[in-house]
Amino acid sequence: MLSPGANLAALRDHNAALVLGLLRDAGPEGASRAELAGRTGLTPQAVSKITARLRAAGLAAEAGRRASTGGKPATALRLVPDAAHAIGVHLERDALTVTLVDLSGAEAATRTSPLDLGAGAEAVLEAVAAEVARVRAEAGGSLLGVLGAGVALPGPLDHRSGVLQRVTGFPQWDGFPLRDALAGRLGLPVVVDKDTNAAALGLVLRGCVEPSGSFAYLHLGTGLGAGLVLGGAVHRGARTGAGEFGHQVLRLDGPRCRCGNRGCIEVLCLDAVARGDTAEAARLLGVGAANLVRLLDIDLVLLGGGVLLNASGAYAAGVRDVLGGAPPVAVAPAGERTVVEGAAELVLASLFGRGGRERDGALQPLEKAGLMSAPGLTAPSPSSSPSPGTSRP
Amino acid sequence: MLSPGANLAALRDHNAALVLGLLRDAGPEGASRAELAGRTGLTPQAVSKITARLRAAGLAAEAGRRASTGGKPATALRLVPDAAHAIGVHLERDALTVTLVDLSGAEAATRTSPLDLGAGAEAVLEAVAAEVARVRAEAGGSLLGVLGAGVALPGPLDHRSGVLQRVTGFPQWDGFPLRDALAGRLGLPVVVDKDTNAAALGLVLRGCVEPSGSFAYLHLGTGLGAGLVLGGAVHRGARTGAGEFGHQVLRLDGPRCRCGNRGCIEVLCLDAVARGDTAEAARLLGVGAANLVRLLDIDLVLLGGGVLLNASGAYAAGVRDVLGGAPPVAVAPAGERTVVEGAAELVLASLFGRGGRERDGALQPLEKAGLMSAPGLTAPSPSSSPSPGTSRP
DNA sequence: CCACTTTGGCAACGCTGTTGCGAAACCGCA
DNA sequence: TGCGGTTTCGCAACAGCGTTGCCAAAGTGG
Incomplete structure (x- = not known):
């Protein structure tokens, strides 16, 4: 910068x-x-x-x-x-998904396997490396041109340094330099990001949003988080702390949350879900979304996450009702692969001028760092075959 | 774009x-x-x-x-x-401030006069034009090189088109194309923005924040609004709607607000102020700030506004207490001139590569559109006088 | 007084996108 | 069938960008 x-x-x-x-x-x-x-x-x-x-x-x-x-x-x-490929890795609490995509983002191979994220760094790194190797093998042996790997996992973490913080539920990861450790293990550049950010990127990839737009992806699963895309770029903040949607206080005197505050939307919403009161949960989500929309002038709200998808229609309707139609509300296409595709997109985005100009990670000017040779040698004539199609004389 | x-x-x-x-x-x-x-x-x-x-x-x-x-x-x-100057205009409900600054942002002349923002477009335009003329005269007669005028006023409005919307308290301005009208009247390019955004820009100008940082300016006056600077650029959103901090819902079953919702932070906060309960107002402001900080990962919170400055210490302490020291909290330097300087900065920012890449307004590539002649003519030798100082033969 | 360091200009250079011009390929009309 | 019009796209020459190599200027330190 x-x-x-x-x-x-x-x-x-x-x-x-x-x-x-x-x-x-x-x-x-x-x-x-x-x-x-x-x-x-x-x-x-x-x-x-x-x-x-x-x-x-x-x-x-x-x-x-x-x-x-x-x-x-x-x-x-x-x-x-x-011409090139990228690897996406999605670390969940109990599962590991690894995918290999080509430059267009299309899947070449994907594997999902069980994982215990609390089993320690060595075991997890080993599992990731093994799955990456298997996926590369599946995709066709000597696939050269793998640009790097993008890793998505629950936060908090620091995107720039690639160091994890107190990953929710697994404090033993605090301070672990996942990016560098995995880069050493894989022999590839690695980028690390929160799963919600990867999901947002994956949704852009699926064409749910026009580029250079702004939207928020709200994820209601075991927790409540958000991925923000402002002006076409993921907004992470200086410490990758942006998107902490779940701990927005909505009820000043509400029940205490594990974050220490009272009345966080996450607690309120999950309580409503536990009570089976989907309408109330949707209303709460809508109020939080409205706060976000008013603060940031968002173009679109996308909803996702395991809990939400159980009653996606009701949630969408409830949120839409609170927002009053101002920005459109839609349910994110389900697809298990959204996050892992977004993780791979973390690597690819910099190739297409969409890195959000914060190339502080390991991926710097990827353009010249492999794919396009620097000038200085006379171009060896692209040998454009004149396409011997049906010529008419 | x-x-x-x-x-x-x-x-x-x-x-x-x-x-x-x-x-x-x-x-x-x-x-x-x-x-x-x-x-x-x-x-x-x-x-x-x-x-x-x-x-x-x-x-x-x-x-x-x-x-x-x-x-x-x-x-x-x-x-x-x-080498060049810019004009800043600050339209308030009852006052008009016009300033003329040089390229460094330093004041050359400033005038403040009473104004009735509800007196109709013609009267207001006339007053602005008259004050601009007086300020230009005061600053030194034939001051050439005035690049344009930046206008700051209460929102909502559309920054890109320069058209006002239902300016709070003065619905008669709805739909008025202020930018184009004033540009025609002044014969200068004009940029329009919300006063809170101009304030944020003015605070950057005063060195309260390092460039490329992120901060939020919270303004507690007759209303409650925010100016957001994310990554060194003012975040306005596609419709200049960002910064609606005051209508963040904090108490689901709170009193009804004029925006139609219940429990907006603005209502709660202003009620507390009216009751004389500064501590509660500060706490509410702090909770809202915390929500914002968590969502956006802000580096700094700056507080300002007439009501707040009546007890700035108490407010800063209260907000700081809620935030727990995570991002620093400071009171914005009082200065009546912050907003109007920020308004002028709206014009200057594009000169210094800080326009935030959304030059959809009237100010396009200002560089060549006046200050620097396009190449093509051999540079007429800058005639760098060799500074005839003490030379030691 | 002589290295040594640092600053900054001059000239040549490679590479960028641009301009001018023309070839190729197709449509529509006579 | 032939011809003008239109659109696409490449070759060649060009102006201008930042870069490199080299050198003068102007200090400091031994």
Whole structure:
């Protein structure tokens, strides 16, 4: 954060990441150079040069031609998903999920196994390493180009240093440098984040939100937490403490919470759930969401979590009722894989210019750190095969 | 936001703004080129080129020599504050304050006059235009280089379009395009924002917070609002609705608020104030602040506002007590001029690369739109006088 | 008085996106 | 079938960015 000075290399990487991100958003159908130029504000020539570099690096490829609109038909460009991969790890109290995704975020292999998060660091690290190895093997043997691993687990923790704090229910993890330990074990760069943040990232990935929007993901499971995305980037705060939604005080003289305060929304809400009073739980959740929405001017509220999904309709209706329709409320697509996909996305996001400009972790300028060779050598001619399709003369 | 593509001109402006911002932070003592290079991450040569451009544009100048540290002493560079100016306007319910500041944010002239915000658009616009003219005259006649005017007033309003909404207590302003109307009247670019956001910006200006930090300014006056700065940039939300701190529900079955809900912190707090129960008001404020801090992981809480300043010590102690020392709590420096300075800062911030990347307003790439001529003409030699000091042959 | 250090400018350089121009490919109309 | 119009996209030349290599200037310390 102290060196935001931009040189030509930074400019090149920025634009390359931008174009790469647009190609990813375009999906398998791809996007034409002119379209990319329009979206980025760059000159078509600049886009041509950038895409030529991407093609030379194997990150992009041609994807057929589009229908003409009166002139030469555009040749679509698409992301080459297999050019690189990322690993996502989701640590839960009693389960471990590991996935391997390609550049597009699509799943290549996933494994879930039981885990005792309280079994100690060595056992957990061993389990993660073993599962990662199995997933890599499953996905196809010598899969080169694994950029790194993203790990999602319950907080609190410090995202920048990768050090855990008093992980809820497992105080023995306090102070453990998970990122560095796992990076050493895997031989890969590792990023660590809270599960709610990974879930939010996973929801962006699923297209539930338009990029550069703001939304809150509220997770009601064994606890109550939130993942915040403000302006397209996950908001973590300086100490990765943001998102402590559950300990928002809603009733000044309410029952005491384990955090020491009285009337936290988590206690109130879980009490209502325990009583079977779903309507009241939904109302409480709605009040908390309304407080959040008013404070941050959120575009969308997404609901998820095991408890909530038992009666998702009722919760959504209750929250929507309190909010009065101001920001839309939706239930996050269920999918067990949202969090683990989001964890992998922690690694991929920096490739597409969506790292949120806080690359203090181990993943720095990934662009040049592997995928795209620095200039200096004359581009070895991308050998664009002229697509020997049906030619008509 | 749709065109984040960066070309060479954007890169030049970015770095120039960055260096200019560092020069401003350095104050009248200035900073050496080497220091700038270290802070920006740029090469010393790049900094030399950039500062040469800035000097040619009249925005920077040499400021003497520093003590040597074993070699050639560094020549300090400083901002030339008079190179440009900005106007800040603060509209209150019953008063109008207009200030003219230079590039460093220092006051050149300020006037305060009574105002009836409910007197209608025409009267208010007329008053603002008259006061702006008087302030410009006071500051020294033909002051060229006024970049624009920033206007701070109670919300809600839309910062992007510059259109007011139901300004609290004055519904007749609903839908009035203040920015465009005033821009036409003044012949200057205008930016509009909520007074709490301007206050937050003014507090940054006063050095109460380090840049790139996160803090919340809580204002307890006739109402209760907040200005949020997250990661060094004011967080407004898509609709400039962020900061609605006062209508956070703290007591589910509390008294009804004018916003329609029950138990808003504003009602509870103002009731306590009316009862003379400062301790309770402070506690309520503290609980609300704690909710905010936990949700956003804020670094600092600053307190201000007319009501609060009547017993600032008690409020600060009360809030600090609830927060438990986690983030520091301080009373914002009183100063009537904080908001109006912040309003002027709305204009200046974009010059220093701190616009928060949402330049949707009227102020776009101010850099080239006036202060620095585009390249293409050979620089007319900055005529750096070799400072005919004592030379020792 | 002579190393040594540090600052900062000059010139050449590589790389960036941009501009000018033209080839390719398709549509529509005659 | 032929031709102009339109759109896409690449090649070549270009201006301008920060970088590198080199050197002068101006101090300190032995």
